[in-house]
Amino acid sequence: MPLIIAGRGAQLVVLIVFSIIIIYAMWAAKKKLPFLRKLPAFDAMDEIVGRCAEMGKPLHFTPGFGAGSVYANEGPGLVAGLESLGYLGRLAARTGVPLIVSLGQAELCPYAEEIVRNAYTAEGKLDRLDLAYTVRFVSPIQYGYVAGVFDTLGTEKPAGNIMLGATLGEALLFGETAFRYGAMQISGGIHYTALPLNAITSDYLVIGDELFAIEAFVSKNPLQVGTLRGNDISRILSIALIILAVVAANAGLSWLVRLFSQ
Amino acid sequence: MSSWVRRQVSVGIIFVVTLILLINYYFEIPSLPLVERGITDSTVILASFAIIAGTIAIILFNMKGIVRRTAEWQYKALQMAAIIIFVIFGYVQTPLAGGPVFNWLFQYAEQPLVGIMYGLTGFFIVSACFRAFRARSIDSTLLLISGLIILFLNMPWTIWPGFTTAGRWIIDVESVGAIRGVVIGITIGYIAMTIKTMMGRVRGILD
Numbered sequence: 303m304p305l306i307i308a309g310r311g312a313q314l315v316v317l318i319v320f321s322i323i324i325i326y327a328m329w330a331a332k333k334k335l336p337f338l339r340k341l342p343a344f345d346a347m348d349e350i351v352g353r354c355a356e357m358g359k360p361l362h363f364t365p366g367f368g369a370g371s372v373y374a375n376e377g378p379g380l381v382a383g384l385e386s387l388g389y390l391g392r393l394a395a396r397t398g399v400p401l402i403v404s405l406g407q408a409e410l411c412p413y414a415e416e417i418v419r420n421a422y423t424a425e426g427k428l429d430r431l432d433l434a435y436t437v438r439f440v441s442p443i444q445y446g447y448v449a450g451v452f453d454t455l456g457t458e459k460p461a462g463n464i465m466l467g468a469t470l471g472e473a474l475l476f477g478e479t480a481f482r483y484g485a486m487q488i489s490g491g492i493h494y495t496a497l498p499l500n501a502i503t504s505d506y507l508v509i510g511d512e513l514f515a516i517e518a519f520v521s522k523n524p525l526q527v528g529t530l531r532g533n534d535i536s537r538i539l540s541i542a543l544i545i546l547a548v549v550a551a552n553a554g555l556s557w558l559v560r561l562f563s564q
Numbered sequence: 565m566s567s568w569v570r571r572q573v574s575v576g577i578i579f580v581v582t583l584i585l586l587i588n589y590y591f592e593i594p595s596l597p598l599v600e601r602g603i604t605d606s607t608v609i610l611a612s613f614a615i616i617a618g619t620i621a622i623i624l625f626n627m628k629g630i631v632r633r634t635a636e637w638q639y640k641a642l643q644m645a646a647i648i649i650f651v652i653f654g655y656v657q658t659p660l661a662g663g664p665v666f667n668w669l670f671q672y673a674e675q676p677l678v679g680i681m682y683g684l685t686g687f688f689i690v691s692a693c694f695r696a697f698r699a700r701s702i703d704s705t706l707l708l709i710s711g712l713i714i715l716f717l718n719m720p721w722t723i724w725p726g727f728t729t730a731g732r733w734i735i736d737v738e739s740v741g742a743i744r745g746v747v748i749g750i751t752i753g754y755i756a757m758t759i760k761t762m763m764g765r766v767r768g769i770l771d
Contacts, residue, residue: 305591314590317755324756373607378757379750381766408618409611434625439618443674445681457635471685478688481695492753494746502696510746511753525765529756536752 312562316543323539324532331528338527343488343506344519347386350462350486351393360400362460363390364451364476365467366491367406367444376468379492380407382513383467384414389520390464391421395430403437404454406447411439448472455479465489466508466516469496477503575764582762623647710734 306314327336354361365383368376387403394401403414414437422431440450455463455476463480465473469491480487481503489500490508501507508516511533518526543562550558581603587593588600626640634640650669657663699705716723717731760766 305593307590307592310590320752320755321759324759328759371611373611378754381761382753382757385766405618407614408616409614411614411618411621434621434628437621438625439621442615442618443678445678448681449677453639474692475685475688478692492750494743494750497746499692502692511749514753514757525760529760533749533752533756536755537749540748540752 320536327532328528331524336531343508346506354399354461355397357461359461361462362402363464364404366469368468379468385517391418395422395425395427404451459483463487474499579762
């Protein structure tokens, strides 16, 4: 009986190679911090929180519905979205802006509460935090979650709406509703199907893996920034492999094409 | 237990569980599928308890609003009544046992409401497109032209066959290439996220 499951050998090799690249980049970043290009959506976070403070209105954040569970494929996207919540929580605590987090996954509630509590504690404003008001589990059903967030947006009328994580069709609904209440918006996530919806409703867009970069922008931690460098190198390697596969397929090198499918 | 020890134990559990799941995906080791099954069953049980905690949070939030008579507290009272009714009939008549009242409530109360929300999507799309499809810059003009071509492609009658050709090219060639690029980037981000999680470098829950 073969040890490696058929059809997954090439995937395993690619995973190991990319992992080594990313780990090496994380280690190398400790010596010299790689250059970070500007990410307009990240810069806009400060602007949005400042706008909320000036207008005396709350800031609304949601990581999206995903598949209704953090254990589905959208899990890493939801967790990555909540990483940005830590930064937003600190900004909200510092400026006194009420923060509202709407969740469609019950298992994310303690995670989000911990993040917000840590953010307020870091700013020394824990006494101002009302967790029951801030972190709201709305519904594990997608359109129940949509209806609940509609109610939140209509009642609270936030001046800023940030949707980062695993947004699906609800990005369109929330984006349009928040726009009608004059909110400035950032949205984006891991679902490519929702990207057009995010693009036409939001002021700033986070595309795909930029979501995973926000933590690096926030902390400037060498490990986090090094991860981005590793991602970039892996991406270049992916492009090279694709070109190689295209050339091999057109040149009739079937053994090379079969190698990629082992 | 000090916070440092608690953190290291958490990271250790995450590392071991992730490694088991990865190894089980790529390698055929006889006893491992059973372990993987145990892990996934555990996550289902944890998720169920999380639903209970989330429901309690919803009840507390809404009860506070009802007691304080906040704006539109009547809708909060309606939501509480709906939760109580569904919980009662969910326990008394489980849907798996073919509970008629629960099934009726689901089919004729909840599903139409879901349909209403889903039906709103079309109107929101029209509203968003009316806002977004403006020829303000080169990018927005390209978006406008592409949107119009796809719109003409999906019309019930064909105005000009060129729209079909151009529309199919946009969908089958241009969009697919862009989507695959985004998916590759996201997948690499997932790998990095997994490595950071296994190393305990994900901020928030382990801080």
